[in-house]
Amino acid sequence: MGSEHGEDAAAPLAERLRARGLRLTPQRRRVLEAVMALEHATPEVIGARLREEAGPDGAAPDTSTVYRTLELLDRLGLVWHTHLGKGAPVYHAAEHPHLHVVCASCGEIASAAPDLLDAAAERLAADLGFTVDVGHVALSGTCRACRERTGSEHPS
Amino acid sequence: MGSEHGEDAAAPLAERLRARGLRLTPQRRRVLEAVMALEHATPEVIGARLREEAGPDGAAPDTSTVYRTLELLDRLGLVWHTHLGKGAPVYHAAEHPHLHVVCASCGEIASAAPDLLDAAAERLAADLGFTVDVGHVALSGTCRACRERTGSEHPS
DNA sequence: CTCGTTGCAAAGGATTTGCACAAGT
DNA sequence: ACTTGTGCAAATCCTTTGCAACGAG
Numbered sequence: 001m002g003s004e005h006g007e008d009a010a011a012p013l014a015e016r017l018r019a020r021g022l023r024l025t026p027q028r029r030r031v032l033e034a035v036m037a038l039e040h041a042t043p044e045v046i047g048a049r050l051r052e053e054a055g056p057d058g059a060a061p062d063t064s065t066v067y068r069t070l071e072l073l074d075r076l077g078l079v080w081h082t083h084l085g086k087g088a089p090v091y092h093a094a095e096h097p098h099l100h101v102v103c104a105s106c107g108e109i110a111s112a113a114p115d116l117l118d119a120a121a122e123r124l125a126a127d128l129g130f131t132v133d134v135g136h137v138a139l140s141g142t143c144r145a146c147r148e149r150t151g152s153e154h155p156s
Numbered sequence: 157m158g159s160e161h162g163e164d165a166a167a168p169l170a171e172r173l174r175a176r177g178l179r180l181t182p183q184r185r186r187v188l189e190a191v192m193a194l195e196h197a198t199p200e201v202i203g204a205r206l207r208e209e210a211g212p213d214g215a216a217p218d219t220s221t222v223y224r225t226l227e228l229l230d231r232l233g234l235v236w237h238t239h240l241g242k243g244a245p246v247y248h249a250a251e252h253p254h255l256h257v258v259c260a261s262c263g264e265i266a267s268a269a270p271d272l273l274d275a276a277a278e279r280l281a282a283d284l285g286f287t288v289d290v291g292h293v294a295l296s297g298t299c300r301a302c303r304e305r306t307g308s309e310h311p312s
Numbered sequence: 313c314t315c316g317t318t319g320c321a322a323a324g325g326a327t328t329t330g331c332a333c334a335a336g337t
Numbered sequence: 338a339c340t341t342g343t344g345c346a347a348a349t350c351c352t353t354t355g356c357a358a359c360g361a362g
Contacts (some may be wrong), residue, residue, distance in 0.1 A: 023316060023361050037173030044351080062319045067352065083239050086327095087350065101286055110284055117295075120272045128266060130257055138274075140292045144285030179336050179341060200326080218344045223327065244326070284355095 018112040026124040031069040035079050035091050039075045040100070040109050042088035043067055083110065100138040103148035112139075161257040172232045183217040185227040191235050191247050196243035196256070199223055203298050256294045261302035268295075295298065 013032055014024045030053070034046045041049070047066045054060040061069070070077040070091055072080040084102045090109070098111040114134045121132040169188055170180045190202045197205070203222045210216035217225070226247055229235040238247040240258045246265070255273065257266045264294070270290045277288040 013264070021316085022288070025361070027318070042351095043191055059319090063351095064320080064353075067320055068317085078160070083241055085239055086245060089242060101280065101284070101288075103286070104289060104292065110286065112280060116276045116279060117273075119275055120295075123272060124257065124268065124297075126267075128257070130259070130266065130297055131303055132257075132295050132297040133260060136260065136296045138294070139273075139280070141280075141287050141288040147285070147287055147326065177341090181342065183343070215344095219326095220328070220345080221343055310318070 013073075013076075013078060016078065020076075022072075023052050027065050028069050028072070030061060031066055032073055032078060035070070035073070036093040036095075039092055040089055040090040041092075044088060046070070046091065055057055082136050082137045082138045085140065094135070097135045100132055102138055102148055103141050103143035105142055105149075108143050108145075110143070169229075169232075169234060176232075180227075183221050184225050184228070186217060187222055188234060188312055189276065190231055191229070192249040192251075196246040197248075198246055199226055200244060202226070202247065202304055238292050238294045240294050241296065250291070251293045255290055258294055258296050259299035260296050260301055261305075264299050264301075266299070283309070 003012065017024050019027070020060060023111050030050055031046065034049045034053075035041065037050055038045060040076070043063075043066055047060070047063050050060040050066070064084045070079065074081055074091075078094050080094050080097075080101050083089045084100060084106070086106075090100075097114045099114060101110045101112050102108070103110075115139065117132060117134060121134070124130045124132055165203070169185065173180050175182070175275075186206055187202065190205050190209075191197065194201060194205060199219075199222055203216070206216040213269055226235065226237070230237055232248075233253050234250050235247050236253075237247045237248050238256050239245045240256060240259070241263070247257075248303060254267045254268045254269055257268050258264070273288060273293065277290070280286045
């Protein structure tokens with residue numbers, strides 16, 4: 001049953017890399033593991049995580065490597081990224097597609113079932129021939145807590 | 157009937173500013189006018205527009221003023237902004253709410269009817285107590301043209 | 313060995329911020 | 338006059354790039 005850590009995760013990675021004549025490096029494996037472990041993490045947070053995993057002595061992948069690797073994993077279809085508001089994009093493992101819901105007030109991120117937008121997606125496909133990419137979608141709005149607290153305002 | 161240019165637009169602006177003890181400056185009026193004239197413009201584009209309107213001699217609002225003003229107008233509810241992908245946010249007049257659809261490949265922006273997400277919004281409200289802010293929503297995906305051209309890939 | 317990769321440091325682009333001066337009300 | 342707003346320049350933040358050394362296959 002348990003089936004989504006370290007060793008397991010590296011398998012598809014190795015495969016896809018090989019298929020493109022690319023190399024499986026420890027950095028790439030670590031970045032992918034970090035993305036899977038942290039939900040909705042920004043490149044910055046992922047970097048920090050890798051640094052603490054490595055400890056004050058061990059070496060963690062460089063920031064530029066984290067960026068390059070995230071872009072690569074994205075291209076390989078192993079991770080997805082979403083831009084929630086103005087800041088950095090957040091990455092999550094590609095396994096279970098789901099869409100993101102972000103509170104514009106508190107920044108809280110919630111996930112919703114991927115079929116939430118099925119109807120809308122069909123309509124867009126029919127009307128504009130536009131294919132919605134559920135994994136990349138982010139809906140912004142206000143969560144219950146903030147709604148009760150403030151009621152208005154237009155934050156980022 | 158005709159009712160969305162210059163003079164007209166400044167009215168609600170003056171009102172809302174006054175209500176908060178703020179001042180109506182020519183810069184603020186110009187920025188708002190630019191947002192209304194340009195659809196889906198980034199702060200950069202808005203700034204450029206103001207600069208060309210002013211001509212090589214006349215003075216256009218400073219970049220920092222453009223940013224500060226856009227934030228203010230947003231807070232006042234006169235304009236909306238949406239983050240489409242990684243780049244800069246795009247602003248549009250608050251008048252007619254509509255949602256944005258962005259092609260991840262070519263960056264093309266299309267608008268869709270605001271009721272497209274009504275069903276989804278209701279479900280989110282019921283399930284999570286989350287209120288979707290249609291004006292800020294951006295759906296990413298692939299437009300027909302790009303879909304026929306490539307078919308896969310995961311761009312930003 | 314051979315080329316894809318990484319680490320470092322410097323380059324960049326987009327915002328934001330501190331301040332003294334200008335300007336609405 | 339009293340404060341808010343603006344322009345300017347410097348400071349930040351997030352990424353991206355150039356390159357020489359490194360290491361996977």
